[in-house]
Amino acid sequence: MAQAGDKRRPKGQSGAANAKRSASAGGAQPARQPSGKKPPAANTAGKTSGSRPAGRQSVAAARKSTGGSNRTQLIIGGIAVLVIGAIIVFGLVLNKQQTAVQAEGYGASTQSVATESNGIVSVSKSGAAPRVTLDIYEDALCPICAEFERQYGQQINQAIDDGSLAVNYHMLNFLNKSSFSGDYSSRAAAALLCVAQQSGAQPGVYLAFHSALFSSDHQPEEGGSSDLTNEELGKLATLSGASAAAAQCASSGQNVAAAEASATASSATLSAATGGQVATPTVVKDGKPVSLSVNWLGELLGQA
Amino acid sequence: MRTVTRSDRVRDVVGLIARVGLASVWLTSGILKAADPRQTLVAVRGYRILSESLVSVVAAALPYLEIALGVLLLIGLATRLAAVLSAIVLVAFIAGVISAAARGLSIDCGCFGGGGDVGVGQTAYTTEILRDVGFLLLASYLIVRSDTPLSVDRLVRRRVEEPA
Numbered sequence: 001m002a003q004a005g006d007k008r009r010p011k012g013q014s015g016a017a018n019a020k021r022s023a024s025a026g027g028a029q030p031a032r033q034p035s036g037k038k039p040p041a042a043n044t045a046g047k048t049s050g051s052r053p054a055g056r057q058s059v060a061a062a063r064k065s066t067g068g069s070n071r072t073q074l075i076i077g078g079i080a081v082l083v084i085g086a087i088i089v090f091g092l093v094l095n096k097q098q099t100a101v102q103a104e105g106y107g108a109s110t111q112s113v114a115t116e117s118n119g120i121v122s123v124s125k126s127g128a129a130p131r132v133t134l135d136i137y138e139d140a141l142c143p144i145c146a147e148f149e150r151q152y153g154q155q156i157n158q159a160i161d162d163g164s165l166a167v168n169y170h171m172l173n174f175l176n177k178s179s180f181s182g183d184y185s186s187r188a189a190a191a192l193l194c195v196a197q198q199s200g201a202q203p204g205v206y207l208a209f210h211s212a213l214f215s216s217d218h219q220p221e222e223g224g225s226s227d228l229t230n231e232e233l234g235k236l237a238t239l240s241g242a243s244a245a246a247a248q249c250a251s252s253g254q255n256v257a258a259a260e261a262s263a264t265a266s267s268a269t270l271s272a273a274t275g276g277q278v279a280t281p282t283v284v285k286d287g288k289p290v291s292l293s294v295n296w297l298g299e300l301l302g303q304a
Numbered sequence: 305m306r307t308v309t310r311s312d313r314v315r316d317v318v319g320l321i322a323r324v325g326l327a328s329v330w331l332t333s334g335i336l337k338a339a340d341p342r343q344t345l346v347a348v349r350g351y352r353i354l355s356e357s358l359v360s361v362v363a364a365a366l367p368y369l370e371i372a373l374g375v376l377l378l379i380g381l382a383t384r385l386a387a388v389l390s391a392i393v394l395v396a397f398i399a400g401v402i403s404a405a406a407r408g409l410s411i412d413c414g415c416f417g418g419g420g421d422v423g424v425g426q427t428a429y430t431t432e433i434l435r436d437v438g439f440l441l442l443a444s445y446l447i448v449r450s451d452t453p454l455s456v457d458r459l460v461r462r463r464v465e466e467p468a
Contacts, residue, residue, distance in 0.1 A: 080382030091368025
């Protein structure tokens with residue numbers, strides 16, 4: 001008899017079916033209510049048929065969970081948005097610190113002199129014995145180099161001026177093809193050689209011209225619609241304090257071949273130092289690339 | 305009574321892997337970018353898409369947006385929301401890389417730190433796009449199935465459904 005009765009009951013696993021089964025099994029077992037949500041007292045509100053209170057329980061339970069979860073979802077979402085906002089605000093503050101101009105307000109170099117050898121320009125304070133010597137690899141068209149100059153240019157000026165730093169500038173030219181004229185990097189490097197050769201002994205002139213080339217006022221854009229002609233490079237050199245001979249040298253473009261040879265050689269040296277990566281700007285000290293944390297220069301100067 | 309079927313368990317495992325996987329992508333990418341703000345700035349600028357003022361804001365905020373998404377996904381808080389935001393950011397990245405490739409720009413995408421100008425033979429646009437599409441698939445899975453095990457979401461849901 002019991003077996004026949006069992007077969008008639010639905011075989012589904014839904015809570016309502018279970019509720020029906022255990023409810024009709026007898027009020028003697030109230031503890032067997034499946035969801036356990038409603039105390040047995042709730043049954044008294046129901047009809048005589050065992051399925052009604054169980055069905056009401058399930059619906060009520062479902063309604064409660066949906067209603068509760070909508071509000072919960074909103075709260076969760078709100079917390080998530082707050083977390084995102086807080087992390088971003090924190091990040092913006094931190095970022096401002098990390099990209100701040102170092103030694104801001106120091107301005108241009110007043111003591112540095114430049115000498116050139118094999119296309120590499122060495123800049124230091126005349127008569128000083130700097131503790132730290134760096135090889136800086138740049139490309140005149142490279143925007144990261146401009147960003148590097150913006151952030152560290154004045155600090156470098158200051159360190160050279162007080163005799164603690166010497167820099168060897170290696171101008172590469174792999175960005176030539178990205179320039180409007182097709183050879184801007186080479187020509188700018190040539191102009192820098194001219195200034196180093198003809199006006200290197202005049203304090204601060206080379207660095208002034210170097211900074212000017214990377215400033216947002218003068219540096220051409222990659223893939224841009226114009227860049228500086230040799231004459232414009234010459235004019236910029238004059239503006240930076242270079243002699244007429246230096247400006248003439250730049251306008252004539254006479255050092256371009258030497259600049260290109262030097263760029264090729266420096267590119268090979270850089271590749272050797274970094275294990276194959278030719279990217280600018282790269283700062284190399286004692287043959288190893290320097291990791292450019294925010295205060296890399298301060299740390300190097302402090303350690304030496 | 306909740307019955308757990310085998311397909312539920314499979315979905316749980318897949319969901320957990322997708323969530324933690326995407327979280328680790330964001331955390332790695334975000335932390336690397338945050339560690340080198342100058343390169344990130346130039347990487348964003350290198351795409352030549354945004355105006356200069358937007359470039360500095362995006363470059364400053366992007367690493368931390370990635371970290372935030374990584375954190376949310378790691379703990380499984382607001383998983384669907386985090387997955388939707390992840391998908392939006394990934395679509396933007398993919399569009400940016402495609403745009404750069406189409407214009408013949410020669411840049412490192414700067415995706416995991418690095419970024420800026422590299423020699424011509426060193427760009428890898430196709431790999432980068434495929435990788436981002438892969439991450440986009442993870443995010444899409446999580447949008448559809450945002451309930452994953454070992455998550456704050458599930459913890460809260462169970463709390464809400466338990467008897468008072």
